[in-house]
Amino acid sequence: MNKKVYCVTNEKGVQSFYLEACGETHYLFSQNFRRGVKEYFGAGVHLDAAIDYSRAGHDTAVLRTMRKLPAFIKYIEKQYDIAVLRRTAKRNATWKRSVA
Numbered sequence: 771m772n773k774k775v776y777c778v779t780n781e782k783g784v785q786s787f788y789l790e791a792c793g794e795t796h797y798l799f800s801q802n803f804r805r806g807v808k809e810y811f812g813a814g815v816h817l818d819a820a821i822d823y824s825r826a827g828h829d830t831a832v833l834r835t836m837r838k839l840p841a842f843i844k845y846i847e848k849q850y851d852i853a854v855l856r857r858t859a860k861r862n863a864t865w866k867r868s869v870a
Contacts, residue, residue, distance in 0.1 A: 773854055775839065776814035779803060787811070787839075789846060791854045798842040804831035811835070817843075817854065 774790040775798070785807060787798040801807075806829040811820070819825055821840060826833040843854055853859040 773817035774814045775811060775817060775820040777808065777811040779808060779812075785811075787835075787842075789817075789843060789854065790814075791817075792852050794850075796846045796850065798846065799838065801835065801838075804835075806831050807835050 772790070775787065776790070777785045777787045779785050780800075783803040784800050785803050786800045789796045789798055810826075810829070810832050821836055823833060823836055826836055840855070844858070846852070847854055847858055853862050
């Protein structure tokens, strides 16, 4: 499954973040514009790279954005009953196995 996180810059200087997963696009959150964040997330980044802190380099704006992502993705998982993060998929698989 191809999961991608990307941002779109609005005309007001606000970046809106979206998650593409399970053939659907889900809105995550918005934040003030940061050039480094636009360069990193603008074209879209695979989910694993989007939450890998080592790829942020020394850009603190990118690092802060990466720290926000898991919480918002967990909210989307609960809201739409999907498993996006590996940890959630693993937990669901273990739960289904123990119930059956």
